[in-house]
Structure formats: structure tokens, C-alpha cells
Amino acid sequence: MPAKIKVANPNRCINCYSCMLACSRTNANSVSLIDSAIDVRTSGGIESGIGIIVCRSCIDPPCARACPTGALTPRNGGGVVLDKDLCDSCRVCADACLPRAIHFDRADMPVICIHCGVCAKFCSHDVLEIRKTEVM
Amino acid sequence: MWSNVLYIDLETAEHHIRDRSDLFEKYLGGTGVATQLLLEECPAGIDALSPGNPIIFSIGPLTTIFPCVSKVVSMFKSPMTGEMGESHAGGRLAMAMRFAGYDSIVIKGRASKPTYLSIHDDEVKLKDATSIWNLSSIEVTGKILREVEPGKGRRSIMRIGKAGVNQVKYANVNVDTYRHFGRLGLGAVFGSKNLKAIVISGTEEVELPDMPAYKKMYSKLYGEVVDTEVMDKYHDLGTAANINVLNQLKGLPTKNLKQSHFENAESISGEYFADNLLLRKIACSNCPIGCIHIAMLKTPFQKGHEFEVSHISYDYELIYSLGTNLGITMGEDVLRLIDRCEQHGLDIMSTGGVLAWATEMYERDLITPPDTLGISLRWGDTDNYLKMIDRIVEMPNKFYQALAKGTALAATEYGGEDFAINLGRLEIAGYHTGPASIVGQIVGVRHSHLDNGGYSIDQKASSQPLSEEQMVDKLIYEDYWRMINNSLVCCLFARGVYSEQNMVDALECVGIKKTRDELEAIGRKIFLAKYEFKKREGFDVDKVFVPARFFETVSQLGMLQKNTIEKMLKLYRKKTGI
Structure with a gap:
């Protein structure tokens, strides 16, 4: 059964970035923030709010609809799958995603969440949850 | 593998990067490398507040790579002690340096006018800080820089307050609002260089020689940090838990160490703070514990439910030095004193020590109202201590100038050495x-x-x-x-997590075999x-x-x-x- 990542308790976040480091370590084999599909950042300093952006796993994803090359296609259970060979880094997908869950890495490729749940596994404060979804 | 040292000269506004693998191979990084850089860069016998005193920052080979490897070492000659100045800070700085690609930063010289440094990946710029030089609030300084600098959301911002600008010898450098390079006067060294702030961010990625081994080791250390009891005490009440513990054991310096227990400890204890004042906890980058305890202080200032709200980080040492050591009986009052020191950018442990010594001097009539400019010093008198803190930063007369040099030097001018509680010219930590x-x-x-x-x-x-x-x-x-x-x-x-063996194994993951x-x-x-x-x-x-x-x-x-x-x-x- 496919799974999807959910920001279940955003106000519990302590801003440690362990989830982002886990995502890049696991999915990009790097130690980095920019290779992470989950995006945590403060707004107005650490004394203000912490924003956590993840792929919303849309069933009819606007990013895939906007993709002119067919590099992004809907994923079973929500979200999208990326075919890097078809991507020409036009960034239309990033603009189509309202929560801005798509950003680009140093190789100018979109970083796409695969909903593997490793970020939730390395969250010590239960901010993130992995949830099962129905196969369409 | 990582040995980039960024050298910045504030006088010529030039910078360059040098590979110093000679130092990193021998001394690993952090304090080991910074010490060598200090020996190289700091001329013998130099005045700590002269342009020749270098400021050095260093991270290490495991920074950001393993959990809780989250600190930066700063090094300089200390204006407080006249010898080694070394202070460590967390926040986001270590991660920002790692991803900007700098293992050490060496800052030399004095800028001709108020300046701040803007470092984003390869871009290193000196920028004009004239309009923020005399700002009275550390918090507002951060807010202004956030609006004009890139790296939003994950950058690190170091800045000094008025204490650093006026070169109070124990001025600190605030890091990301709630952490500090404290104690030995780095803030005064910043001030002496006309350096108000440093903003740093980066977008680099790091690859390691053996990713499977690294991932395994990461999970092991993460598990020890999160799932064992090794770090519990930092997580729950935090270091403030020590107030009640040390009070019971008679190890809690109180009222300038006239006592080692405090009769009113309960209402300024870690338990009191956690139950009544704690708002939330946050973390340094790459630490899943989150030991930074933030209190909320809500003070009414007008009729009609008008409140002034401040968010203030607290720890054991702060509650000791501005609490028990000054005879303050309520947690809320300790927070007011902490907040005032924070906004000025004063080291709190030293400020508390200085005020405690001054109170005893006043009690014994060794100093009088003409010295204090009319302020009566009494244990537990928060309002008067707040006034004193402002005057230490402003230094309106000879007495406050002496207080701005720290307890040891003030006592050589005014007497009372036998109860000027310092060791090596630094006010002590909260342990008797x-x-x-x-x-x-x-x-x-x-x-x-x-x-x-x-x-x-x-x-x-x-x-x-x-x-x-x-x-x-x-x-x-x-x-x-x-x-x-x-x-x-x-x-x-x-x-407790980084045991001898864990350090050996973690280093091996980044290709360092020792x-x-x-x-x-x-x-x-x-x-x-x-x-x-x-x-x-x-x-x-x-x-x-x-x-x-x-x-x-x-x-x-x-x-x-x-x-x-x-x-x-x-x-x-x-x-x-x-």
C-alpha cells in the first residue's frame, strides 16, 4: 500500500533539521539541506515561526499537469514520480506547486518527495507521520 | 578532506581562502586548529582590543555530519583575562559554516567605520553598519539584518549589542538570538574592530567516502542521543534542574558565595520555570534533543490588559548568577534581569558576579552612593539591579568603568579582593x-x-x-x-554519547583513521x-x-x-x- 508523508504536529518542531539531513542522506547520498525534499525553515528568525513544507501528495498534481516534457507523472496514491531523463529544468513545476514543495538541487534537477518516510523516522518530536493511502 | 580557511582583513577589505590541511591533519579541527591559528596570528603581548588581535572561528571534521556535532569554537586573546580567549556557541552557525564551505574563518584588522560581514557561499562582503551600530537591542539588530540579507530561514546571524560596542570586557556575541559566544569578551573584540555582525549561509553538499558505513553509524549515534537516558537531563527541565539539586547539596553559590544554599530556591528552580514560565524548547541545527529552553515573560504595562511579551532563553548558570547570587526570589524577576543583559549583549555569568561583589561592597560601606550614582544595592532588588546593568554598559563614572572590567580588576581598584569571586580573572560558574x-x-x-x-x-x-x-x-x-x-x-x-570508541568510529566514517x-x-x-x-x-x-x-x-x-x-x-x- 503506498504511503504519504504528513506534517501531523507542526507546532512540536524544534528546528533541528534532522529530517532534512535524513532525506538527503538517504535519497541523495549526501550531507546537505538542498538535496532534501522536505523543507524546514524559519520565518523571522528562530524566535518566530517554523515552516515545514512537504509534498501534499495531490491525487491530481498541478506540478505534473504543468510539466511540459512529461518528466513528472502522477504517482499511485498521490504525488508525482520524476523521470530525470525527460526533465529540462524549466522550473514550471515549482511555480505550479502552491505550497512551494518543489525546489532545485545543485545539478538543477527538481527534488521530488518519494514519500519514503525516512524524515519521520528521524523526527524526535513526532512532528511528521507516515500514513498509508488507498491505491487508486 | 575539509581544510578551507577563510582569511578576512577588515582594514583592507580583502579576503582569500587557504587550504590548511597541514593543520587539520594534525589537529582535527575546532579547538585544535583554532589554537594553532591563534599562535600564528596573534602577536605576543598585544592589547586584546587592538586591531592585531585576530578573531578565529572553527568547526570540525564531524560538524553537521553526526547528530549533536553542532558547535563552533571561537578564539582570540581575551580582554577579560589577558590570555587565552576561547568560547563555544551553538545555534545554526556550525551548519552555516559547513554548508558555506569554511572550516575556519580568521578575521584580522579594524574596519575604518562600523561594518558587518556578509558571507554567503563564495560571496564575502564587508557592508556598512553605521545605522545599526548603536542599536540598543540584540533582537532588533537581528530583525534588520534578516530583511536585507539572503539565506532566509537557515542562515546564522552573529551580532553584538551595546556592551560590545562600548567594549565592556565581558561583552558577548549573540548567535541566532538564543545562543552566545560568552564569557571571555569576544563581543568587546568585535567592538574594537568596528565589527557589528556576521551573517553566514551556504548551499554546499558534502559527500562521504563510504555512505553505507556512514548511514549505519549515524543511526547508531542518533539512537544513543534520542532513545537512551544519556541526554535526558538536558531535555526535560534542562540544566536549570541543577538549582534544586545543588541547593540541597549545599553547592549552590548564593549572595556572592556568602552561602552555598538559597532559602528561596524553590521559586527560581528548574521546576518552577518549567511549570510556570516555559514556552517551548528549540534546538541547535543537527541536534534532536532541543535543550534551548525558552520562557515567556508577560508583563502588564497599562490598564486594560495591555501586556509586553518577551521570549527569553534560560539555563542553570543564568539563574544562579542573576538569581541565587543576587538573592532574587522570583523566576519572573530573574527573567527580567536575563533579558536586560541579553539585549545589551553582556555575558550573564560575569554580570551576575560583578553585581554580587558590588552588593557586598555596598553592604560593607566600601562603596557609597556617589560611586553607584545614587543606586542603593540590596540583595533581591531587581529594579535597582536593572539600573546597574544599564550603567555598566554606559559607564558614566569611574566606578562603572571599573565594573565593566570584571570583578577581579574592579576589586584591585576598590578593594574587597577576598570576596571578589573569580578564578583566573573570570567570574566562577555556579558550583561550590x-x-x-x-x-x-x-x-x-x-x-x-x-x-x-x-x-x-x-x-x-x-x-x-x-x-x-x-x-x-x-x-x-x-x-x-x-x-x-x-x-x-x-x-x-x-x-556521554561521544565516547572514546564512538569518536574513533565516527572519524573513520569521514576518512580519518586514528x-x-x-x-x-x-x-x-x-x-x-x-x-x-x-x-x-x-x-x-x-x-x-x-x-x-x-x-x-x-x-x-x-x-x-x-x-x-x-x-x-x-x-x-x-x-x-x-
Whole structure:
């Protein structure tokens, strides 16, 4: 059964970035923030709010609809799958995603969440949850 | 693998990067490399507030790579002690340096006008700071820089307040609002260089030689941090838990160490803060614990439910120095004092020590209202202490100028040396636990209780008696091994996780193969290099003045004798070869 990542308790976040480091370590084999599909950042300093952006796993994803090359296609259970060979880094997908869950890495490729749940596994404060979804 | 040193000259506005693998291979990083850079860059005998004093920042080979390896070492000649200045800070700085690609940063010279540094990946710029130079709030300075600088959401912002601008000798550097380079006066060195702030961010990614081995080791260490009890005390009440503990044990310096217990401890205890004032906890980057305890202080200022709200970070040492040490009886009042020091950018442990000494001087009529400009000093009088803090920063007369130099120097001008509670010219940490605490702070390379954890050795001795020699051996073991912790640079709160073996294994994951014995030898070498600097600048263990008060107030281990301290110092010298 496919799974999807959910920001279940955003106000519990302590801003440690362990989830982002886990995502890049696991999915990009790097130690980095920019290779992470989950995006945590403060707004107005650490004394203000912490924003956590993840792929919303849309069933009819606007990013895939906007993709002119067919590099992004809907994923079973929500979200999208990326075919890097078809991507020409036009960034239309990033603009189509309202929560801005798509950003680009140093190789100018979109970083796409695969909903593997490793970020939730390395969250010590239960901010993130992995949830099962129905196969369409 | 990582050995980039960014050199910045504030006078010529030039910068360049040098590969210093010669240093990183021998000394790992962090404190080991910074000490060598200090020996290279700091001319002997220089005035700490002159342009020639360098400011050095260093991270280590495990920074951001493993959990809780989250600290940055700063190094400089200290305006407070006139010898080694070293201070560590967390926040986001370590991660920002890692991803900007700089393992060390060396800042030299003095800018011709108020300046801040903007460092984003390869872009290094000196920018005009004239309009924010005299801002009275650390918080507002951060807000202004956030609006104009890139790297939103994950950058690090260091800045000084008015205390640094006016060169109060124990001015700190605020890091990301809630963390600091405190104690030894880095803020004053910033001020002397016309340097108001540094903003740093980066987008680099790091690859490691053996990713599967690295992932396995990461999970192991993460598990030890999160799933074992090793770091519990930092997580729950935080370090503030120590107030009630040390109070019961008679190890809690109170009212300028006239007492080692405080009758009103309950209402300023970690439990009181957690139950009544704690708002939330946050973390340094790459630490899943989140020990930064933030309190909310809500103060009514007008009729009609008008409130002023401040968010203030607290820890044990702050509650001791501005709480028990000043006889403050309510947590809310401690927060008001902490907040005032924070906005000025004053080191809180030293400010508390200075105020406690001044209060006793006033009590004994050794200083009078003309000195204090009419402020009556009384234990527990928060409003008057707030006024004093403002005046220390403004330095309107000779007396406040003396207070801005710290307790030790103020006492040489005004007397009261026997109750000027300092060791090595630095106000003490909040432990009157026994001889190991005193000896540890005297010999510690930065006169910090964290150099060797002397207080913890005293506490062990209270349950199982230790001889003087056993205590000294334990101090030396900690002195050497913490050099390795501080070269990696992991948070000392995670020292229980970073055991000898875990450090060996973690280093191997980044391609550094060292045995346990090799690491210990490096630790000793770094320690001796620091003493080379300290001695060069005139520090002599035998000449450290120990105020009589330490022997007049009962400690956790009972009344202390001067000759115990002397004997332990002699042993320490002999065994370390310093």
C-alpha cells in the first residue's frame, strides 16, 4: 500500500533539521539541506515561526499537469514520480506547486518527495507521520 | 578532506581562502586548529582590543555530519583575562559554516567605520553598519539584518549589542538570538574592530567516502542521543534542574558565595520555570534533543490588559548568577534581569558576579552612593539591579568603568579582593562543590567549568571518597579528552554519547583513521599548545589568586582548605608538565 508523508504536529518542531539531513542522506547520498525534499525553515528568525513544507501528495498534481516534457507523472496514491531523463529544468513545476514543495538541487534537477518516510523516522518530536493511502 | 580557511582583513577589505590541511591533519579541527591559528596570528603581548588581535572561528571534521556535532569554537586573546580567549556557541552557525564551505574563518584588522560581514557561499562582503551600530537591542539588530540579507530561514546571524560596542570586557556575541559566544569578551573584540555582525549561509553538499558505513553509524549515534537516558537531563527541565539539586547539596553559590544554599530556591528552580514560565524548547541545527529552553515573560504595562511579551532563553548558570547570587526570589524577576543583559549583549555569568561583589561592597560601606550614582544595592532588588546593568554598559563614572572590567580588576581598584569571586580573572560558574571545581577552573584552559567538569568530580567524591591525586588524574583525563570533543566539535552535553570508541568510529566514517591512543595524544598536544599561548601571555597557575571566601563558606564536600588546593595544583603541574 503506498504511503504519504504528513506534517501531523507542526507546532512540536524544534528546528533541528534532522529530517532534512535524513532525506538527503538517504535519497541523495549526501550531507546537505538542498538535496532534501522536505523543507524546514524559519520565518523571522528562530524566535518566530517554523515552516515545514512537504509534498501534499495531490491525487491530481498541478506540478505534473504543468510539466511540459512529461518528466513528472502522477504517482499511485498521490504525488508525482520524476523521470530525470525527460526533465529540462524549466522550473514550471515549482511555480505550479502552491505550497512551494518543489525546489532545485545543485545539478538543477527538481527534488521530488518519494514519500519514503525516512524524515519521520528521524523526527524526535513526532512532528511528521507516515500514513498509508488507498491505491487508486 | 575539509581544510578551507577563510582569511578576512577588515582594514583592507580583502579576503582569500587557504587550504590548511597541514593543520587539520594534525589537529582535527575546532579547538585544535583554532589554537594553532591563534599562535600564528596573534602577536605576543598585544592589547586584546587592538586591531592585531585576530578573531578565529572553527568547526570540525564531524560538524553537521553526526547528530549533536553542532558547535563552533571561537578564539582570540581575551580582554577579560589577558590570555587565552576561547568560547563555544551553538545555534545554526556550525551548519552555516559547513554548508558555506569554511572550516575556519580568521578575521584580522579594524574596519575604518562600523561594518558587518556578509558571507554567503563564495560571496564575502564587508557592508556598512553605521545605522545599526548603536542599536540598543540584540533582537532588533537581528530583525534588520534578516530583511536585507539572503539565506532566509537557515542562515546564522552573529551580532553584538551595546556592551560590545562600548567594549565592556565581558561583552558577548549573540548567535541566532538564543545562543552566545560568552564569557571571555569576544563581543568587546568585535567592538574594537568596528565589527557589528556576521551573517553566514551556504548551499554546499558534502559527500562521504563510504555512505553505507556512514548511514549505519549515524543511526547508531542518533539512537544513543534520542532513545537512551544519556541526554535526558538536558531535555526535560534542562540544566536549570541543577538549582534544586545543588541547593540541597549545599553547592549552590548564593549572595556572592556568602552561602552555598538559597532559602528561596524553590521559586527560581528548574521546576518552577518549567511549570510556570516555559514556552517551548528549540534546538541547535543537527541536534534532536532541543535543550534551548525558552520562557515567556508577560508583563502588564497599562490598564486594560495591555501586556509586553518577551521570549527569553534560560539555563542553570543564568539563574544562579542573576538569581541565587543576587538573592532574587522570583523566576519572573530573574527573567527580567536575563533579558536586560541579553539585549545589551553582556555575558550573564560575569554580570551576575560583578553585581554580587558590588552588593557586598555596598553592604560593607566600601562603596557609597556617589560611586553607584545614587543606586542603593540590596540583595533581591531587581529594579535597582536593572539600573546597574544599564550603567555598566554606559559607564558614566569611574566606578562603572571599573565594573565593566570584571570583578577581579574592579576589586584591585576598590578593594574587597577576598570576596571578589573569580578564578583566573573570570567570574566562577555556579558550583561550590569542592576542591576539584576550584582547581578545575584555575587550570582549565579557558577557566570554564566545562574544561574538565571539576564539579562533577566533586560530586562523585561525595558518594565515593577520592584522594587529591585521584581527583587530579580525573581532571587531566577530562582536560585531554575534551580537547578531542572540542576539536570535532560536538556539544559537550552529548559527551556521554561521544565516547572514546564512538569518536574513533565516527572519524573513520569521514576518512580519518586514528586509534584511541592517537586521539588521546592529540588531545594532550592541543592542551599543551594552549598552555604555550597562555604562558606566552603571562598566565601562571601558581599566581592565580583564590579569594578567601572559597574557604569560609561550606561546600558540598564540607569546609575546604587552602592547602588542599595548593597540593592539587602542584600535582596537576607535575603530571601535565605545564
